[in-house]
Amino acid sequence: MYSPRIIATLVIRNGHHVQSLGFKHYLPVGSPAESAREYDRWGVDEIVLILTNDSGENARHIISSVADAIAVPLTVAGGIRTLWDAHNYLSWGADKVALNHVLVEQPDIATAVAHQFGSQCLVASVDVWRTGNKLFRYDHWLHSASSVELLDWIHQKIGAGAGEILLNFPQHDGMRIGMDSEAISQVVQDVGAPVIACGGIGTVQHAVDCLRTANPSGIAIGNVLAHFEQSILLFKEGIKTAGAEIRAAVKATYNSHRFDPRGCPEKLDDAKLDELLFHRIEPELI
Amino acid sequence: MKVCRRCLYTSLHPLGLTFNEEGICSGCTVHDEKNLLDWKARRSSLEKLVEGFRNTSGQNYDCIVPVSGARDSFFILHTVKKELGLNPLIVTYNKHYNTDIGVRNLARLRTLLDCDIFTQTVDPDRVKRITRATLRRFGNMYWHCLAGQSVFPVQIAVKMKIPLIIWGHHQGLDQVGMFSHLDEVEMSRRHRRDHDLFRQEADSLVSDFDFVKSSDVEPYRYPHDEEIAAAGVRGIYLGNYIRWDTKAQHERMLDLYDYEAAPQTRTFDTYNDVDCWMHSDVHDYTKWCKWGYGRATDHAVRELRFGRLTREQALAVASHYEEKEPLNMELFLEWIGMTRFGFNFNMDQNRSPEIWKRNDQWRWARQEAWGEAHRLAAQNPDRLPENKDGCVFQTRKSPSVCDSPDRFILIGKGEYRSPEIGTPVAV
Numbered sequence: 001m002y003s004p005r006i007i008a009t010l011v012i013r014n015g016h017h018v019q020s021l022g023f024k025h026y027l028p029v030g031s032p033a034e035s036a037r038e039y040d041r042w043g044v045d046e047i048v049l050i051l052t053n054d055s056g057e058n059a060r061h062i063i064s065s066v067a068d069a070i071a072v073p074l075t076v077a078g079g080i081r082t083l084w085d086a087h088n089y090l091s092w093g094a095d096k097v098a099l100n101h102v103l104v105e106q107p108d109i110a111t112a113v114a115h116q117f118g119s120q121c122l123v124a125s126v127d128v129w130r131t132g133n134k135l136f137r138y139d140h141w142l143h144s145a146s147s148v149e150l151l152d153w154i155h156q157k158i159g160a161g162a163g164e165i166l167l168n169f170p171q172h173d174g175m176r177i178g179m180d181s182e183a184i185s186q187v188v189q190d191v192g193a194p195v196i197a198c199g200g201i202g203t204v205q206h207a208v209d210c211l212r213t214a215n216p217s218g219i220a221i222g223n224v225l226a227h228f229e230q231s232i233l234l235f236k237e238g239i240k241t242a243g244a245e246i247r248a249a250v251k252a253t254y255n256s257h258r259f260d261p262r263g264c265p266e267k268l269d270d271a272k273l274d275e276l277l278f279h280r281i282e283p284e285l286i
Numbered sequence: 287m288k289v290c291r292r293c294l295y296t297s298l299h300p301l302g303l304t305f306n307e308e309g310i311c312s313g314c315t316v317h318d319e320k321n322l323l324d325w326k327a328r329r330s331s332l333e334k335l336v337e338g339f340r341n342t343s344g345q346n347y348d349c350i351v352p353v354s355g356a357r358d359s360f361f362i363l364h365t366v367k368k369e370l371g372l373n374p375l376i377v378t379y380n381k382h383y384n385t386d387i388g389v390r391n392l393a394r395l396r397t398l399l400d401c402d403i404f405t406q407t408v409d410p411d412r413v414k415r416i417t418r419a420t421l422r423r424f425g426n427m428y429w430h431c432l433a434g435q436s437v438f439p440v441q442i443a444v445k446m447k448i449p450l451i452i453w454g455h456h457q458g459l460d461q462v463g464m465f466s467h468l469d470e471v472e473m474s475r476r477h478r479r480d481h482d483l484f485r486q487e488a489d490s491l492v493s494d495f496d497f498v499k500s501s502d503v504e505p506y507r508y509p510h511d512e513e514i515a516a517a518g519v520r521g522i523y524l525g526n527y528i529r530w531d532t533k534a535q536h537e538r539m540l541d542l543y544d545y546e547a548a549p550q551t552r553t554f555d556t557y558n559d560v561d562c563w564m565h566s567d568v569h570d571y572t573k574w575c576k577w578g579y580g581r582a583t584d585h586a587v588r589e590l591r592f593g594r595l596t597r598e599q600a601l602a603v604a605s606h607y608e609e610k611e612p613l614n615m616e617l618f619l620e621w622i623g624m625t626r627f628g629f630n631f632n633m634d635q636n637r638s639p640e641i642w643k644r645n646d647q648w649r650w651a652r653q654e655a656w657g658e659a660h661r662l663a664a665q666n667p668d669r670l671p672e673n674k675d676g677c678v679f680q681t682r683k684s685p686s687v688c689d690s691p692d693r694f695i696l697i698g699k700g701e702y703r704s705p706e707i708g709t710p711v712a713v
Contacts, residue, residue, distance in 0.1 A: 026304040251512055257518050
């Protein structure tokens with residue numbers, strides 16, 4: 001069995017890494033490369049870059065600077081209109097490209113990308129809209145849910161050559177209300193391809209809940225990673241404590257700590273801190 | 287380029303800025319939370335948070351509070367010590383550009399609030415070499431202060447195993463709305479490197495060309511991840527839990543502790559940077575040269591968002607101060623050993639081409655787009671209700687001195703005040 005991947009999502013707007021709230025409001029966080037560099041050092045398994053409005057030379061700068069800063073796989077979503085765009089993204093340093101809206105306009109592009117570069121680098125990105133018990137594909141360009149049923153759409157895209165599915169939930173994005181585990185679970189059980197779930201994680205518990213009930217191949221975390229020190233490491237530590245297998249990527253560890261509801265470390269006992277005073281802590285040298 | 291319909295910030299703000307559909311910037315929308323959130327509840331969540339960090343062994347401090355001779359230090363320490371009842375260790379990075387007011391304020395701070403203090407004073411020769419390097423490489427003469435004051439508290443926290451650092455407000459949250467108050471953002475290495483250090487970590491300054499050795503930047507190195515994780519060091523910002531209003535806070539401190547306040551060269555705010563010869567002077571001038579605006583705009587925007595200035599007043603006062611020449615340039619040039627020509631050369635290398643251009647007379651002028659964007663935003667401004675209190679910044683001088691010929695001197699410069707001390711004593 002594979003360990004679920006802990007993935008960082010970086011939403012990019014006008015060249016800035018931003019916090020995204022409901023696909024609508026954005027708060028500027030900083031430079032994409034700087035954020036990616038830290039997340040990589042804190043032990044993230046993969047990074048997903050979502051370009052919301054950058055293209056051309058700006059996109060090249062963003063993708064190549066992020067790719068230069070990290071060692072883990074990089075998926076880039078947003079702004080791909082042609083096979084040539086996909087080629088550019090990959091040559092600038094992306095390991096995978098994610099297609100979303102263009103799959104509606106040009107249904108053949110998935111097959112073309114898969115044929116040219118292989119399914120392993122083609123991710124079908126789908127925004128999910130829940131109406132009662134029903135799941136639909138949300139169209140970000142039209143700001144509304146389409147009438148296409150989610151599972152039909154996903155099967156179609158896997159048939160066309162997509163090697164992975166990235167699910168995002170505009171109703172959960174930036175809301176810190178947890179993920180729609182039920183919807184994710186439906187998709188995971190129904191399709192054979194790896195599924196990455198994104199949207200709604202505000203605390204470590206949200207991630208744990210989703211992994212437990214839906215068992216996706218990876219979960220993507222966004223805004224909250226920018227809120228505290230070594231956030232990736234803390235998420236991984238929390239998930240590990242809850243019993244899931246996680247790739248241990250770095251030497252730094254919080255294994256003697258208890259955590260508050262947000263997932264931040266609580267204070268150690270004073271006796272333990274006193275003991276640490278005389279304990280030499282070596283940095284990890286690779 | 288785009289300008290906010292409410293404040294004066296542009297889309298070229300170096301910290302980044304986003305706009306909503308109404309053309310209001312992220313800084314203004316996050317500022318609105320100050321009037322919407324239940325600050326009583328937020329205050330109690332702060333109390334709950336710090337409760338867990340109290341020392342129980344009686345052998346260590348509860349937390350670390352970084353301070354200086356200005357900048358809300360009194361308010362932060364007063365809150366931590368008097369209101370939250372914690373036992374803090376206060377730490378300060380010596381900026382080297384200290385004014386007498388700053389030295390006196392810091393002396394009063396640590397004596398009136400009964401605190402132990404750690405000071406980091408880096409060898410001036412080393413500071414000068416580093417400052418020459420940062421000035422040459424990215425036009426900044428304040429990097430060592432920003433790097434030092436943002437890292438010294440963290441170094442002490444990991445060394446002494448004090449896992450809580452309490453900072454004042456989060457600059458990115460206040461200026462450009464990087465985070466909502468509800469995000470309860472905490473200190474991180476990512477933010478420090480990206481924004482406080484202009485993406486230049488200490489080690490990137492090491493170079494033979496600038497005579498900066500690896501050992502020279504040791505005081506500015508962030509502790510490694512393993513050390514931070516072992517002690518579980520966290521840095522929280524009071525601004526997430528207290529309705530942050532620096533003007534009102536300083537005015538309370540003027541009365542409570544005789545906080546000294548004095549006029550500044552390049553801004554109307556007489557409270558925030560009185561401890562430094564350079565901050566509202568040469569340092570702010572470098573910001574103007576690089577980004578086409580200065581601290582006066584930051585301060586005017588802050589006051590505008592509180593409703594104490596109108597958009598027109600804010601623009602007028604900002605323009606008035608930003609055009610001013612720095613008064614302490616000679617002092618700095620003499621300290622660092624550089625000519626004005628060399629300084630200007632370094633500035634011109636670092637001017638943002640999106641903002642500056644040479645005009646017909648080969649003088650620097652802001653791009654037309656700057657004026658155009660401001661005109662556009664002013665056509666249909668978003669106005670806040672006016673605050674009737676107006677916007678007056680006080681000054682205050684305290685009679686106390688630090689150097690004294692006939693008293694114990696806790697920390698001072700030891701200046702000769704009476705010439706007879708040097709004369710021989712006849713027995």
